[in-house]
Amino acid sequence: MHKLTLTYFDFPGGRGETARLAMVLGGIEFEDYRFPFEQFGKVREQTPLKQVPTLNVDGRQVTQNNAINRFVGKMAGLYPEDDYQALLCDEIMDAIETVTHKIVDTFGLEGEKQKLAREALVKGPLTQYLEWTQARLEEQGGEYFVENRLTLADLKTFVWIRSLNSGHLDHVPSSLVEDIAPKLNAHMQRVAQTPAISEYYSR
Numbered sequence: 001m002h003k004l005t006l007t008y009f010d011f012p013g014g015r016g017e018t019a020r021l022a023m024v025l026g027g028i029e030f031e032d033y034r035f036p037f038e039q040f041g042k043v044r045e046q047t048p049l050k051q052v053p054t055l056n057v058d059g060r061q062v063t064q065n066n067a068i069n070r071f072v073g074k075m076a077g078l079y080p081e082d083d084y085q086a087l088l089c090d091e092i093m094d095a096i097e098t099v100t101h102k103i104v105d106t107f108g109l110e111g112e113k114q115k116l117a118r119e120a121l122v123k124g125p126l127t128q129y130l131e132w133t134q135a136r137l138e139e140q141g142g143e144y145f146v147e148n149r150l151t152l153a154d155l156k157t158f159v160w161i162r163s164l165n166s167g168h169l170d171h172v173p174s175s176l177v178e179d180i181a182p183k184l185n186a187h188m189q190r191v192a193q194t195p196a197i198s199e200y201y202s203r
């Protein structure tokens with residue numbers, strides 16, 4: 001049994017939330033070290049790449065959220081053992097990571113520049129990745145992304161879709177998912193109703 005501490009911002013989303021959910025679902029004991037945004041400057045100085053999330057495993061700090069997701073996902077039984085199914089699970093997680101980078105690229109922009117960049121994002125990559133992700137889900141029967149069961153791919157998509165629906169990104173309509181990929185919204189709601197997940201968010 002490893003001693004685990006996950007370090008990430010104190011909000012229910014972003015690059016740290018999939019690992020939190022996986023550990024909660026898997027009943028894996030961990031310290032959930034959450035810090036307010038104002039403390040990021042101080043926290044990042046203690047991390048290897050000045051970024052979060054990190055997972056401290058028995059005293060060693062590890063970076064890269066999808067690597068962390070896979071590590072805890074394997075322990076939680078939420079990552080396929082079959083290599084091909086694992087590939088399909090990774091594909092979804094890495095695609096969401098790619099589109100997340102595109103969104104983050106617009107964070108530093110302001111005013112008209114940000115508006116234009118976000119509108120281009122909505123028309124381009126966000127629409128493309130939402131349509132593609134929905135198509136992947138439909139190919140697998142519409143319930144789950146791989147193995148007809150809940151895996152990391154579902155958790156990572158759940159976190160992404162919740163974030164797009166939240167309306168916190170200016171110039172990205174909160175109706176975007178419903179307009180472009182309503183089946184991902186239905187999937188998000190199904191995952192939210194998983195008893196351990198609804199219990200976690202009601203805390």
Ligand SMILES: N[C@@H](CCC(=O)N[C@@H](CS)C(=O)NCC(=O)O)C(=O)O
Nearest residue numbers: 014015050051052053063064065066
């Ligand atoms: N490749 C890293 C990216 C981590 C990342 O960019 N984290 C953001 C917060 S969600 C961060 O720390 N940004 C500050 C920076 O890059 O300077 C991962 O997969 O975890």
